[in-house]
Structures are given as C-alpha cells and as structure tokens.
Amino acid sequence: MPELGDRLSEREIELLELVATGVTNREIAYRLHISVNTVKVHVRNIFTKIGAESRTEATMIAVREGLINVAGVELPNDQAAATPAAEPEPESAPPRPLTWAKRIALLSAPVLVAGLITVTWPNRGASQVNGNTDLPPERSQEQNVNAQVQNPTSRWHDRAQMPTPRAYLAAAAVEHRIYAIGGRAASGLTSAVEVYDPVDDIWARGSDKPTPVAYVSAAALDRALYVPGGCNAEFEPTRVMEVYDTAADVWREAAPLPAARCAYALGADADAFYVVGGRDRSRYVASVYAYDPQADSWTEMAPMPTARGFASASVLDGRIYVVGGYDGNRELTTCEVFDPARNAWAECAPLTVGRGSVATATLADHIYAVGGGGWTSYLGFNEGYNPQTDTWSPVETPLIGEWRSPGLVVLDTRIYAIGGWSGRYLSLNQVYEALPFRLFIPGSQQN
Template sequence: MNEEFELSEREIDIIRLVATGASNKEIAQKLVISPNTVKVHLRNIFGKLNVVSRTEATMVAIRMGWVDSPKNENSPVESIASKIDLNEFPVTQIGMSRNRRRWIGALVIFFLLLIIGNIYFFIFFNKNQTNNPTDSLPLQNSQRWQKLTPMSVGLKTMAAVRYEQLFYIIGGETNDGISDSVLIYDINQNSWKEGAKKPNAASNIQAAIIGEKIFVPGGINETGIVLKSLEVYDPREDQWEFKADLPNEISRYALVSFEGKIYLFGGWDGQTYRQEVYVYDPSIDSWDLFSKMPQGRADFAATVVGGRIHVFGGRNEEGILDSHDVFVPQRQMDGENPWSSSSPLPQKRFGFSVNVLADMVYIAGGENENQRNLPVIQFLPPKDEWLEIDQPIIPIGNFPAMIPYETRLYIMGGEVNSEVTSTNQVFQAIYTILVPVVR
C-alpha cells in the first residue's frame, strides 16, 4: 500500500512509531539511529505525504493501513460509536459488581441511542429540504463565530498557509497598494508578528507547503506587471530563496500541493485567461505542462479531498462561473480523461477562499453579478451536495484567506464595500463530545 506515496520500509517503521506518540529521541533509540536521521526521515515523510504535522501524518498512515485504527468505516453509526472505547473504563472484571457493569452498559447504550437519533434526525431533515440548493440551502444555526486579534493591516488576494501552529499570510493588496509583508499569526497566543519580507511585493497569489517550505509562484506586482518567479520561504529560518521560474507569467490562479508536487491551475497572464495545468516537482526544481482545464479561468480556487483535486468557480471572458470540476492526476498519467463534473456551486462565485476540514469542503467569501458577501457554504463529497452554514457576524467579502486548524476555520481579511479589511475571525466547525469515565 505504501507504493502510492513511495515510502521506504524505514519510513514506514518511523511513521508507525510516530503514531504511538514516540519522540524523535525515542524513535532513534528503538531503530538504533541518530535523532538527526529521524528528523531527515520525518521531513521526507512530510513531503511525500503532503502533510506538515505528526498528527496529519498519523491520519494518513491510518488511512493507508500502515497503522491499525479503532475506527470502523462500515457505517456512520459504527464509525461514531467506535470512538467510545470501553478500554478507557478502568474497571477490572474480577471484583466488579454486577450492578456497576449494568450501569456502564446502560450508559454506553444511552450514548449510542443519542447518536443514532441525531443521525436519523439529520437524514430526515435533509430529505425534507427543497430540491433546489440555489434558492434555499439547509441552514445549520448556531453561534459558532468568534472575533480574534485582527491583522495589523487590511489585506486581500494574499497567500495563506499553516505551518505547525502558526499561520503565514503573505503579500496581497492593502488599501494603499501591493504588499511584500509576511504576517505570522500564533494560534495559541492569538497574536501577530512579522517575518522576513517577500522579495517581490505581489498580490493575487496563493501558496502551497511541501517539505517544510512555503512555495509562492507568480502574482501581480505594484506596477501591474504579472510575474513568473517562484519564491520559496523557509519558516524555520525566516528566509526567502528563488526557485525555477514558471513557464510564463501568471496570477489569479488556483494552487494545491498533492503527493509531494505542486499543481497550478489556470489563471491570468495579463492578457488572457489560461487553462493550463502546470506541475512543479521540488525534487528536481522543474515545471512541466501536465494537463489543461475544460476552460480558462481566474479568481477561482482548488483543494484536495478524498485523493482528488476539486476546482471551483471563478470567472473568464464568458462571465462568472458556478462550475465544480474534479481532477484526478493519475488518470492523466494513464492516458485517460482526468476531468469529471460534480455538483455545481449554489451560486456563481469568484474571489473566494476554499479549504478542507474533516473531509468536508468549505468556501468563504466571493461575489457575483447579483450579490456581494455571499454566504459561507459547505460541500459534502459523499452526498455530492452543498449546505449553507451559520453565517459570520462580520461580513467576509472578496478575496479573503481561510485556514483550517483542528476543529476550526480561521478567516482573515477580504474586501467589503470597497474597503480592504483586517478582520480575523474563527468558526467552530466541529464539536467534540466527551464521554464520562466511570471509575
């Protein structure tokens, strides 16, 4: 199974130990290698798995079957119920009263019935909604939004990524012009600081992270010129370097990292909407033309979910799009058509941000010819349908940044009523239910 990610047997051994919570030193002792060697292996593993943390690497290992998982994916009820681990109840079989056993059994059954009831209510609720998602979407009403410390300056069309427990907001456009700043947000401290400035100020950019490096291609500079440079930021050293130029000038593109490579879709070269799909291989520092999209577009977004790249919306010479295309790179390599269509956006939309949390796609920001401040929406891949979620107190506007972390979505900046904002707000997308332990 490790051929998909091309991990060596040594790397498989390391990822299994990582899944147990072992430190680098403990891994080194068990495998009789140095801690520095462990660090090198982990850096390679992160790059190959397209992850930036031990937790994400462990989740991939579980999904690939390298590490045993207590999760049963046969049914939604069993999947949720499996999280209630009876081994967490520190009760010995010998000497435990029959009444206590019955009490524990009743408690478990109660929580299972509660979960089952919620699942059936959710299914029944969805079935009774209108069949036209454009006119009316099911609402998930709750007070889940919270204001956080704003950025030091209003920004839009900036690049944004997470590395460890820090967010990196790079470049973009302010009310005064094009930015070369690197703003760093500390999740735990709810505070901002600045990093080394980007070599070329640029807006209309995106970023991808591979192997602990942040890659930022192209963009538009302060004089309106479209760039073709690839600038790479090292968050550990707070330093920038240049890598291989793009084949042509490009901005307003969509960018994802997938299986250790960077995929750049479409964009604007200063004159035309592009439909090429370029792939950058960091191991050889080279760009290659890989495929073409069904149509050229700009001001759109893409994300990876379920081993596929989903491409949403945007605009071109024909107008604003509601398309939702799915790209499978392996099919392109096999000589097949790599593109297919999925459920379109509920509204035509451009200038938005997209990301994935718990295998669900979220889209925030954007506008169309009829509406500004479009609602935040959620896409459920297994059901191929869209939902409208609880909306923020502060409007998001166009070209914001959105970054997921744990159970939350952080949304920063954007343009509202022709004013670039510095807002920073968080949405609690997932709640965790704690089951009491009987001692």
C-alpha cells in the first residue's frame, strides 16, 4: 500500500501532468490507453504519496516540489498549497451554469444581451482566425456570456465527452456509431477521427484523416463517409475529397470538388449528396454541386438564391432545406428549400433568430436547428421546423449565448450534439430525446 512520502512512479508523474491540465479521468484514460478505474487508482495513490486531498492541491504540491512544470505557475518556497483557489474546470468542460432566474433575465432583456455580445477579434492563439479572410471572428472566453442550462426536466442529457475538444468538424453516423472527423482545436487543425458507441457510452480512435481541414461536413453513403473540401491551416478552401471506409478503417481519395469550398452546407439522401454555398477563396457563394458516388462525379445545379456560408442543410421528403448561415456581415434567419428533381429553389419560413454556424438534423418529419449565435445574434433556444405548417417553434438548448458548429447526428430517436465552439473548443456530448415533439417556452421551465 502506498504511504505518505513514497516516491512517485514515472507513470504517476505522467498522469499527474495530465491532472494538472484539468482534463477528466476519462480523457486521461483515453490518452494513456488505460481504463478509467486504473486512472482513479493512480490518482488515489498520488494523493496518498504527496499528501493531497484534491486535484488542485496535488497540482500545487507537484509544482512546488518540482515534480511537474505547469506553464505560468510559479510558487514561492514558503507557500504550501494551503487554501487553494477554486479548482480549475477542465478545458473541455461546458461553461458554468446560469440559474433559471438569470437565464430568464437574459432572455427577457435583449437590449442588455446585445450589449454583452459585442464581437471583437481575439488574439491568434484563442481562435486562430486569419485577419486577411472574411471568416467571422470568435469572441474570447472572457467575453463569453453563455452557460449550460441545468434543468431537471430537460430532454438534453450528458454522455461521454469527445476526447478532442473541437469545433467546425464533420460528424455522421454509420451502423450505430458516430464519427467525429477533423475540425479545429485549441492547437489548430486536427486530423483526429474519434468514434462514439452510444450503447457502451465510450469513444475509440479511428485512422486519422490524411488532410486536416476545418469548416467541413460529412455524408454517409453505404458505410462510407465522404468529406469534401474544407479550409486548411491557412484558412484557404480546398477541393480535395477524402472517403473513409468505416469497416476497413482506411481512407481514399475521390473526385475533387469542382471548386474549392469550406463552410458549406451539406445535404445527403440515399443516392447522392449536395454541397451548398460556403466560401471560396474570396467570398461567400450560392453554388450547388451534386455528387454521384456511383459515377464518382460532380454536377453543378441551380444556385441557391442567397449566397452564404456557415448554413446547414437537412433532407426532408426528398427536398433539401438550407437553414441560417452567415453572409459576411450578419447571421441569417434565411430558410430556402431545394428540389433536386426539379432543380429549383423555393422559400421556407425563416428562423426566429439569425444563426450562423448552425447545425441541423431531421427526425420524425421535423428539422431541428441547434446552435448558432455569438457573431451578431444571441442563442437563447434552438428551433424545430414543421413542414406541414411551415413554422419554427422554440426547442430548449443546453447552452445559451453561443454554440457554433457542433456536430449534429441522429441515431434512432435521439439527436446527438458533439463539440463546437462556445468561448472555447468543447468536448461535450449531449443527447436530445426528441420524441414526442414538445414546444419549449423560452424563459420558462414549462414544456
């Protein structure tokens, strides 16, 4: 049995270095390829050997004794870890919760909210935004006013967090597994492929995507995931399309996009998928390209009426609904529907609020729009679309303020929302019990 004063093993020091970064036990287990229970045993042994009672105290003692180095942390020799500050939250954890009273106040005071969400350019380390592009800015975490809503009657529930916190990723489902591909993390672009099993509530690792990109989407066709375009590390859109064979865990290239695109909307049916709008090398566009996987070829279709990027597309009754987006100046409420059989566009009812970097999904003859906000709008609720009445209704949200580009995937009767940006890159994994459809009243706990 370990005793106070015993020397830490190399593995315990390695684990203590991760503890000091604030990551969860599950993330430590993933990174070190050990079980969560093993992590817990190591943590208990570390606490015993160095005389700590919390993660914060263990970190302070380890820094003071020279066991680990933590950037920006210096302790004088005469200061022990007595009365440490509040334990830091993991970098991947969602923002702190607001009470319902504060949430109601925020939702009922739009003038005050508008003042709180002033958009500024952060430093490059915070968001990696290239000032030479017209990609919209990210707000720094200090300016972030969103929060996780904790409601005991909520239909949103926590699941195992994604190992790599990120946003602007591609996400899709194949055979009861959810695949999170690429995107942007705090360190820059990531090529990580992480696979979520909702039955066991656990993540596994797939083969990395050969070309790291962000502002990207994926289409699932015949057990393969097609990932067209995306922006590279220089924020330049690309043409490359890479295809992931989920059964063989291998990647291959397919016919490239006719033109470089990122921040596009993607809608897929059983036989084809459509890349709609997005950003080329200089502006937001209205183009539509249809991909035929059998012929491995692209066809240009009728352009969308509204040029925009950061919109989302979902297929319902054979038509593609393109919702929200950003036009370089503001977040849009626009809803336009494309009929591939007629190669024609029509209008649909606009969203209640503008939503850039929104994500959508179709379930039970409804389209759900999740996230957005933070550029020129404020996220106070999600929305559900009823095509029979051509109306949008509020749907509760687990985050308020802003939640940009989460991966949104439907499995069975549930909607999974994974990752995204909300003042920082998130690793959250939230599942929404969508059925039966219920109306959410903003500012109230009544459904």
